[in-house]
Amino acid sequence: HRVVCDKMVGETEGTGIVHIAPGCGAEDFEVHKAQGIGIVDPVDEAGRYLDGFGQLTGMSVTDVAPIVYESLREKGYLVKKEKLEHRYPVCWRCGDELIFRLVDEWFIRSDALRKRLIEAARTVNWIPDYMGRRMEDWLNNMQDWCISRRRFWGLPLPFYYCSDCGHITMVGSKSELAKLAGLSIERLPELHRPWIDAVPIKCEKCGGEAVRTKDVGDCWMDAGIVPFSTLKYKEDREFWQKWFPAEFICEMREQIRLWFYSMLFMSVTLEGRSPYENVLIYEKVFDEHGEPMHRARRNVIWFDEAVDKMGADIMRWLFASQNTAYNISFGYGPGKEIKRKLLTFWNAYSFFMTYASLDQPDVVLTDAPADGLAELDRWVLSRLHTVIHGATEAYERYNAMSVVKQVEAFFDDLSNWYIRRNRRRFWRATSDTDKQAAYQTLYTVLTEVTKLIAPIVPFLAEEIYQNLVVSVHPDAPRSVHLADFPKANMELVDASLEADAAVAKRIVSLGLSARNKAGIKVRQPLGKMLVRLESDDERGGLERFMADILDELNVKTIKVVDSLQDVAEPVVRFNLKLVGPRLGAKLVEARRVLESERSRVYDSAIKGGLVSLTVDGEKLSFEPSELVLGLEGREGYSVAATGALAVALDTTLDEELMVEGMVRELVRHVQVMRKDAGFNVEDRIDLYVACDDQVRSRIEQRIGFL
Ligand SMILES: [Zn+2]
Ligand SMILES: [Zn+2]
Known part of the structure; x- marks a missing residue:
C-alpha cells in the first residue's frame, strides 16, 4: 500500500487516513491525476464485477460485502465488524443505492472559446447591468463542458466508432449521415434512439463499419442551438439572417450558466457573435408573502389557473410593474390591486362610451388638439404627451416597471382630475364647441393611451381599440397591434401647467383627508381653509386652480398663511432609529428640551433648517430628517400635511353653513x-x-x- 498526502483529508475527523478508489469517486480521481496512483475500474454499467475479480466476478456491488469481510477475517485483517450510519447517494426515482463509477464522457474544451465568449458577452446590453459581470464571472470560471449523458432519450451524439481502425467519425448533417450510411434516412421514424442506433455507417478513414456511441447530448445543447434550429439556419439562411440575432430575451438569473450561456456558446462557435442584443434577467418569482412556491406549502399558483381567475393582462401588468432586480411577488392579492388600477382606465373609457353613444360626437383620429380647448383639456394633453415621451423612453430601455408607474399616475390624473372636473361638460344637453372639444380631447387621450399600453395589456387594449377606433373609423388599422405607436408631441407639453395642477391635486387630497379626520362629508360646506405652502412656487398652482379646489373641497374661501401655529399645535419627536444611539443617556433630558421648544423647532425644521438644542449645557444640532414632525388641529380645526405643505380646515358650522x-x-x-x-x-x-x-x-x- 501507498500512502499519499492531500488537503481533502483532515486530522480532526476519524483517523486522518482514508482509502481511495480513483475508479469510483470524483475526489479520488483528482488525487490519482495529481499523484499517479492508477485506476481500477471493476464494475460494468449495471454495477456487476467484470472478469478478473475472482469470486466477485458477475456479482452486484450491493451483494459482495459479506465476501469482502469474510476474506479479511480469514487473512487476519478484520479488526471489528459494526454498523455505521452515514450519508449515501440513492436514485431520486426508485431509492436504490448508487455507486460512483469512472466513465468516459465527451467534453468541449472551454479554454478554446473562453476569450471569444467573454468578448461576445461584452457586446450585450444586460439588464440590470451587473448581470453582465455575473456572466463574465461564469465565463472566466467555466470548466470544460461535459456534453454527453447516459440516458436513452435525448439528442443522439453523432460520434461513430470504427471497430476496425478505431477512428471516430463525426457526422455533421442529415445528408452526410445518409451518404455514410448508404441509405435513405427518411425511412427512419425519427433521428432518435432506438432507430438511429440501428444505422451503422462507413468509417470515413478505412471504410469499415462504424457504430454510434450510446450517449446522448446534454439538454442544454438543444436549448443552446435554439437561435439556429428554430430559425432555419441549415435550411434557409436568408430567413435566418432576417431574425438573427434576437433583439430581446428574458429569463431568470439561473440561466446565466445555462440557457444564456449555451446559446452564447453555440452562436460564438457558429457565427462568432452573441445571438442576442438585450437580455432582461429577473430574480425568482415568489408568492405574495415573499415565500418560495412549493407544492408542500400549498402556495403554488399554476399558470392556467391564474389566467382563468385573474386574467392574462392583469398577470402581465403585475409582472411588468415589478423591479426585476428583486424577487417578484405573485398572487391573487396583488392581482386584485392591479385590477383596481386597470379599472380606473376602463371606467374612463366606459364613461366616454356612455356619453358618446348618446351624443354621437364627431370624433376623429388625430393627435392635434381640437379647437376651443379649456385649460383642463390643455392640461390633460400635456400630461398625455409627457407620459408618451417618458414611457417610450422607458420601453426603449426595456424598463417596463417605469412604463407602468408613469401610466398608472396618468390613469389617476385622467380619472380623478380630468374626468371628475369635466363631467358637467359632457352632461350638458346642448352640443357646442366646448363640449366637442371635451369629447375630442378625451377621445384622443383614450386612443393614444390604449396604443401606449398595448404591448403590456394586449387583450384589454385590443378590446378598447376595436370599440373606440375600428367601429367608427373603418379605415383605421384593424388592430391596435397594427397601429402606429404614439409619438410624443413636446409642443403640447406645458410643464408649468402640469406643475400647477399637481399642486392643486395635492391640496385637494390634503383637504379631503382633513375632512375625513374630522368626519365631515364633502356635502357639508365649510367656511374656510388655511393653506401653508411648501414654497412660493406653489402659489401659482393654488391661484390658477382656486375655483376647482374650492369646488372639490366644498369650502367658501382659501387663505394662504405662513404658519398654522394659531390653529394647530406642532408635534415634534425624535426619530429614535437615527438619533437614539447618539443621545444615549441624554435622551430623557433632550426630549424635555425638545418638547418645551417645539414651536421654534417645528418652524425651523419644516423649512429644512438645522435644529439646535441645548441639552445639559451641551449644544446639539439635528437634521430635519432626524425629527418626526406633525400638526394637530386646535379646537375647531382639522389639519393634514405632507412635508411643509399643510392645510387646516375650519370645522365650525354657522347657521348659514348648516x-x-x-x-x-x-x-x-x-x-x-x-x-x-x-x-x-x-x-x-x-x-x-x-x-x-x-x-x-x-x-x-x-x-x-x-
Ligand atoms: Zn432508480
Ligand atoms: Zn476505420
Missing part, C-alpha cells in the same frame, strides 16, 4: 329617490318633507335652490 349642508343632504336623498323611482331629469315632481318648525324654516330659506 342650512346649506342640510339642504344638500336633502337634495341627495331626493335624487336617490328619483333614480329609484325611474324619473328622468326633465320629469317634475311634488315633494313632501316631514320636519319640525326649525328645519322647515331653514328649507324655506332655500326653496329656490331646491
